[in-house]
Amino acid sequence: MHSAIEVPRDHPSFAGHFPKFPVLPGAVLLDAALQVIRRERDIDLTRWRIASVKFLGVVRPGDALRLEHEALSSGLIRFVVRVADRTVASGSLSNMAQPGAAQAGTAPGGGPA
Secondary structure, three states, X not given: OEEEEOXXXXXXXXXXXXXXXXXXXXXXXXXXXXXXXXXXXXXXHHHEEEXXXXXXXXXXXXXXXXXXXXXXXXXXXXXXXXXXXXXXXXXXXXXXXXXXXXXXXXXXXXXXX
């Protein structure tokens, strides 16, 4: 699936991250991508964990973000966020209902429950 990610050019996180060279924090980018995946795949994110994520480039105010995501036969959802032809983030989500996806006593973020 291909989708646009909308982050307003005046999003408050740009103002404090970094002065004179505003970039979108990775946590804000990841949250925006997860919300699009949640909506388009109609999934409950509390049943999924972030298996991997890499931030590979900066996102500046006004950048047009494109999200690509696909469900793999392994049960993972793989995603890539691009600005034009640059990959700025990539990662995957793992369904905690899959055998071996999460250990007992581990919260969705990977820390103790």
